[in-house]
Amino acid sequence: MDLTEQINQLEADLQELGAFLEKAERERVKEALRQEQKKVEKEIASKRQQKEQQARREADPTASSKAAYTVKITNYGWDQSEKFVKIYLTLKGVHKIPSENVEVNFTDRSFSVLVKDLDGKNHQMSIINLLNPIDVKDSYKKIKTDMVLIMCKKKTAKKWECLTQVEKQSKEKDKPAMDENADxxxxxxxxxxxxxxxxxxxxxxxxxxxxxxxxxxxxxxxxxxxx
CATH class of the missing domain: 1.20.5 (Single alpha-helices involved in coiled-coils or other helix-helix interfaces)
Known part of the structure; x- marks a missing residue:
C-alpha cells in the first residue's frame, strides 16, 4: 500500500471516528474517541510529510546523492531486561523519515545501524564483540520520537555486566593486581x-x-x- 492509499485509509478512519463521536453520549466514550482522533490526525500528518519528501526525491533524482557523507553515531545508552539488551540512539527527527531508511543488521555477536538521509546525512554505527551471543531472528528495531531503539534478544537469559568484550577487557585491565599472599x-x-x-x-x-x-x-x- 503506497503512501497515498495509506493517507486515504487514515482519513476514512478519521471521518468514521467523527461520526461515532457525534452519536456518543457517555463522556468516557467521547474522550476515548477524541484521543483516537488525535492519534489518527498525527499519523496523517506524518504520512503527508513522508509523501512530500518522496515527491521531492522523485522531482530531483540527485537529492539522494546529496546525502553523500556519513557520520558515525558515537553516543548511545544501553539497558537490559532479563531477555533483551536495549540500545538507545537519539537522532532528532528520525521518526519523520521513512522507516525503510533505518536499516539494522544483526549477527550472533554484533549489530550495525545505518540511518539514511536524515538532515542531509547518513548516520552509521557498529557494535562488535558483544559480551554474549544474541538471537538474530528475534532481535529487532523500534522507531520512536527522535530515537531508534535496538532490541537485542539474549540467547541466554542472564544479566550482562557490560555491553561488549572490549569493555570487559578494559575493566579487567584497570583492576589493581591482587597478590593472595600479600599483606x-x-x-x-x-x-x-x-x-x-x-x-x-x-x-x-x-x-x-x-x-x-x-x-x-x-x-x-x-x-x-x-x-
Whole structure:
C-alpha cells in the first residue's frame, strides 16, 4: 500500500471516528474517541510529510546523492531486561523519515545501524564483540520520537555486566593486581597511594586529613588501622 492509499485509509478512519463521536453520549466514550482522533490526525500528518519528501526525491533524482557523507553515531545508552539488551540512539527527527531508511543488521555477536538521509546525512554505527551471543531472528528495531531503539534478544537469559568484550577487557585491565599472599595492609596502602596520585585537590585533602587523624589515634593508643 503506497503512501497515498495509506493517507486515504487514515482519513476514512478519521471521518468514521467523527461520526461515532457525534452519536456518543457517555463522556468516557467521547474522550476515548477524541484521543483516537488525535492519534489518527498525527499519523496523517506524518504520512503527508513522508509523501512530500518522496515527491521531492522523485522531482530531483540527485537529492539522494546529496546525502553523500556519513557520520558515525558515537553516543548511545544501553539497558537490559532479563531477555533483551536495549540500545538507545537519539537522532532528532528520525521518526519523520521513512522507516525503510533505518536499516539494522544483526549477527550472533554484533549489530550495525545505518540511518539514511536524515538532515542531509547518513548516520552509521557498529557494535562488535558483544559480551554474549544474541538471537538474530528475534532481535529487532523500534522507531520512536527522535530515537531508534535496538532490541537485542539474549540467547541466554542472564544479566550482562557490560555491553561488549572490549569493555570487559578494559575493566579487567584497570583492576589493581591482587597478590593472595600479600599483606592486606600493604594492598590498602598501595591503593590509597594510587588514589592520592590520581585524585584532585579535594581528594588529596580528604586523604591527608584521614592520615593525620589515623596517626593521632595511633599515638593515643587507639586500635586503628595504619594507613
Amino acid at each position: 592486606p595492609s600493604e594492598g590498602l596502602m598501595s591503593m590509597l597511594k594510587k588514589i592520592y596520585s590520581e585524585g584532585d585537590d579535594e581528594m588529596k585533602r580528604t586523604i591527608n586529613k584521614a592520615w593525620t587523624e589515623s596517626q593521632e589515634k595511633k599515638m593515643k593508643g587507639e586500635d586503628m588501622m595504619d594507613f
